[in-house]
Each structure stands twice: as structure tokens, then as C-alpha cells.
Amino acid sequence: MVSKVYKCRNHKDHKFHKSYKFRKSRKNSRFQDKSTECNPVEISAPTPKLTNEFLSTFLEVPKSQNPLAEENEGVIDDIPQTGKVHFLGGVFDDITTPGSPGLIQRSVTVGSHQSLVMPIIQQSVDNVGWNFTGFPGYEAPAPHVLTTEEQKFINEKVIDTVTGLNFSLDGKSLIRDCDWEKYRVASSSPYTWDVPETDDITNYRGGPYPDSWIEQPYTQGVQDGYWVQLDNLSIGSHTIHFTGTVNYQKIDATVDYNNSGSIGDHPVEALLQYLSTLGSATQQIKYQVNVVSACQYNNMFL
Template sequence: MFFMQDHHGFSPSHHAPGHRYRSWDGRDDCQYRDHHDGRGPKFHHDKVEIGHVSGRATADWWEWVLSYPEAENPQLDTTGELADLGDFGRTFFVAGTFSGDVERSFSVDYGQTLVIPLINVVSFATEPDDTAASLREDAAEFIDAVEDLTLIIDGKVYSDEKLFDFRTKSTVFDAIVPEGGVLPAGTYDPVVSDGYWIKVKGLSPGENTIEFGGSLTDDEGNTFEVNITDNVTVVADRHWSDWS
């Protein structure tokens, strides 16, 4: 079964009961760390660096999104009011949308790395014979149909030719969904994700605009499209200088 990206957010102080949030370096705490492992593409424009997002980080992002009830979910946020739920210190998880257009406004600290889902899908077990391998195949079939990707940062347009290098398959993970969540409450295991992700470093202090998304048409002719505009204020007097 599939569950497409949409809208919502989270913060370390809003854990779902009994859930765990892993840091990217494997520690069981809430301080996400942004260590690029040397794999995958990255490129620069002025001071902005666009980089690869690890499979572990995309799993963490989905655990984060699925941990919130609908009323507090950043994926469903239409203004940016819940965006700070994605603030993990050095790393800031940016919410997507389950489909359609949305515009949000929020602030981040200078030096934070933004993790952005251009377009993705999550696939989770609903039948006894579902396996991580079969779920990966289903998710890959969906993402294989992506026709175009969009990333525009402060007027700079990044081409499809570059963005199609940023596909990431998640590690296998489990997700705990609370009552009132975007799925029926319970623990889902296994879960996998596939899609296109980028991380952004080096936004200038002050006002920035990031537009991102993508589209695809499935075998039945149904179109799935994501178009997001984030008006991001980078606050210079709050900063993370140790990116590594």
C-alpha cells in the first residue's frame, strides 16, 4: 500500500508516545546530525550547496511525519505555522504535501541544513505476505513514473538533468502512528520509501524562497503532482556554524 507525501511537521518536544527518534549518526537522541557520507551527487551555486540525502535520513523523515495526528501534522499545514516541528538543531526537516499546491512561510537558523522531499512515496505492509523486498518493488514502480522535478532557490532554477541524480531509497524502518493520525493507529513494520530528495546548505541571512516539487502519471493515467513554495527567513543571530 502507498501513502504519498503531503503536509505537516514535528519537534523533539512533540514525540508520539513510546516512539523513538534517531539521530543520523545512529545515536538514540533528538539531535539530528548532518554528516554527508560522500555518496551521491552534490553541487554548488554561489554559497548554496545542494546535496544527497541518505536513506537513513529519509526513513527518519517519514517516521517523523507519520508520528503526528492530522490536527498537528506539518504535512497538512497550509501556512508554515507547524514548520518548526521539523527543527532538529543542525538539521531542519521541511514538510512536503500529500499532493497539490501549498505555500508556507517560516524561519530557520543560519547554518542549518534543510532536508527537502521533492516527490516521494512510502510503502508499508498491509498483507501477511508483504516483505521489504516486495514493498521496495511497489515503491520503485511508482517513482519510476516521475516525469519532472522542480527546484528553484531564490530564482536559480536547477535542471531536471541534475535533479534526477538525487533519488534515494530509504533504509527499512518501522513507523508508529498515533490515534487520529494520517493512517489507522498502530505500528507498521516493515516500511520503505523511495523518491527524490535534496538537502540545502548555505542560504543567506534574510528572506529566501524555495520552490520544489514534481509530477508523475501512473499506469491508469492518474496524475500526482506536488508544487510547494516556502518563504524561508534565515535568522542570522541564531546559527549553527558546525555543519561538517
């Protein structure tokens, strides 16, 4: 599903090369000035593969250099990205300590050739954080490695509680409330990443986890959430603003996942019960995006 939003160039704000298309007339030859035509901005949902690439990319960035880390707010806004896709990050939030950090404002420069992909709000579950210590309030009889299906189930229950979704470009809201389900994207397969040896944003290294649990295949997970992809942004300055809220207290924690006849005797049930005791977490991000030509952008990295 792709929607197109037409944004016309402003003669006062943009310099551009005029393109003329000649056409014949019975009376004389005339030209048509196409320089004032509008360019469509395309808004769509990214593929599950791209959402996985987003997580793999940012989880491998050291915490001290990672724009997703709350302590880097106002200091680090972006990471170098020279491919055809430019990821705009949200905020990395440990689900055991959810909260609302308030409005996060960032400024980035991107190339006109790049697609912009961003999570409005998302939930991811990986193996590492639960392999060794078990779940809060749950005494596991043995370390439990969550299966992909168990991870997907937890994510689904969390994202089902999301409210307050909004996405705007240059002050105009682009997605109607009834259309948001078209922008929900879940992993179709696990993402993987290499945990940095030091300065790890997940704080897995140096925690209670033995090294054997912080290596692949354990460092994998899946995500679910609401995502937006933008294409064909015109050269110049743009404002992107998005927000969404996860309401953990609304999670359905009455699920008998393993059909045992009791609730709380399976790690999935225990984690859902724990999450349902938490409050809500709101993500509010405003990006000032400077779009430059592909040539100018690539020269930044020479």
C-alpha cells in the first residue's frame, strides 16, 4: 500500500533547472514549462526485512555513539548511513523500565535518493535478556530460550495495546486513524546482531549473562509495531513528527499459553503478567530533515 502526497516546489525556496517539453500546434510551436509540476511524496509501510535491518543496525552501534540511547539526546542525532535506505531512530527503552522521555528532537541530513524508514512505535523481544535470570517474579525451573513463536506472541499482545498514533510531514497529518493497521509490520523471521564487546546499548555484556548466552544463535529476536517509509522527499528542509503510546496495563495477561489449566506457570505467561503491571510508554519524536542531492550527500563521507 503506497499513498502519494503532492508537495509543490516553491519558487522562492528552491532553485531548479527548468525542463521544457515542446509540442506542436496548428498555429505555432509552443513550449510547456514543467518546472512548476508537483512531485509526489510516497508514504508506505516498509517490508519486514527492512524493520529487521533497522534493529540489527542500531543494536550493533556502541551506546556512546547511539542516537537511540536517552543519554545521547541533543548530542547524537544520527549515524552515518550511505545506502539507499536511511533509518530514523526512536528511543531505546528497556521494557522492564518503561517510561515517557518526552519530546525528542533531532536534526539529520539525508540524500534525495534515500528512502526514510522509521518506527512510530515498536516492541521487540530477543533471547538474551531472559536466558539466564528468568522473568521478574517468576522462578524458572531451568533457563528458558524463547522460541520465535513465543517472541511473536508476546510482541503481538503488547502492540495490540497501542494508542495515540500520529505521523505528520511539514505540519500535515498523513495517516488517518482507520488506516494505521496498514502500517503495522511484524518480523517474518528473526533478526540477528553481534553484541559489541564493550559499550553495549542493551547492557547485556557485564550483566548476569555468561558469554555463551551473548553469542549467536541466542542474539536474535523479532519485532512488531507501526512503521512508516517515505520516498521522494524534495530537496530542502522538512519536519517529521510522530508519536505513539504502548499501554502495558491493558495487556491481556489471562492467557493460558501452554494450556496447562493455570496461568503463570509458563515464561510467556509470566512475562505478560509482569508487563501488565507496568504503566504506559509514549514515544514522541520530531525530526528536522535536511534533504540534499545524492552527489552532495555522498561527498559528506569522502
